Amino acid sequence: MSFIEWLMLGLVAYAGGFGLRYYRFGNKSPGKKTILALTAGVFGLFVLVFIGLNFWALKKPLDLAFVGVSALVATFIFYYGLTTDNHNTMNPPD
Secondary structure, three states, rough: OHHHHHHHHHHHHHHHHHHHHHHHHOOOOOHHHHHHHOOOOHHHHHHHHHHHHHHHHHHOOOOOOHHHHHHHHHHHHHHHHHHHOOOOOOOOOO
């Protein structure tokens, strides 16, 4: 995958998290259990997306390192978009 494709995937992950926070939760912060549930669901979704990209776009056998690292990075970017506040800081759960 080229650099611009990685940037686009990161943008989609960040916009998904930020959009969910902005349009679904508004000014209130989502609860810790909600954040963890959304993050776990998005991780599962990204694992499926990167398995599909691995087979369809890259035409390679299953590469678990590519799938795992890519899904973790995309999930972190989603989590950052979901938990940022107006001062651009992260609020990790306890």
